[in-house]
Amino acid sequence: MLKTIDPLLNGALLGHLADMGHGDVLAIVDRNFPAASTARRLVTLSGVDVTTAARAILTVFPVDTFVEPALLRMGPVGDEGTVLEVHADLQAAVDEAEGRAVASAPLERFEFYRRAAGAYLVVATTEARPYGCFLLVKGVV
Structure with missing residues (x-):
C-alpha cells in the first residue's frame, strides 16, 4: 500500500505510466x-x-x-x-483532473484500432457501455 496513491493503480500500471514519456499514448478501453x-x-483492471x-x-x-x-x-x-x-463522463473526468477543458475528437472504429495498436499502453477495463474506448496523449509535469 502507498499513501495518497489510488488503490486501483497497481505496481504494473504505475510502472508503465512512469515509463511513458511526453507524447506517448495511453489507451483506456472497454x-x-x-x-x-x-x-x-x-x-487489465477488472470490475472497473x-x-x-x-x-x-x-x-x-x-x-x-x-x-x-x-x-x-x-x-x-x-x-x-x-x-x-460514456464519452461525456470520460471528458468530464479529464477536464476535472486537468482543471481545464481538454480538446477531444472522435475516431472511426478501425482508425481507433490502428492508433490503439501503436499506443504505449492499453488499460483494459470491464466498461459495459459500448464505444467506451479512449486515447490520451501524455503531457509534461
Missing part, C-alpha cells in the same frame, strides 16, 4: 475492445469502468497541452460525431 491481441503492453479507471490514472498522468486533441474517443459506427454518455 470490455469489447480486442486488448489482448492489440496491445504492446496491457494492464473507464471513468473510474481514468480518474485514478489522471491522479498521476498529465494530459498533453501541446497537442490538440489530446483526447480521442471511438465514435459509434456510422455516426462518429455523436457524443455518448
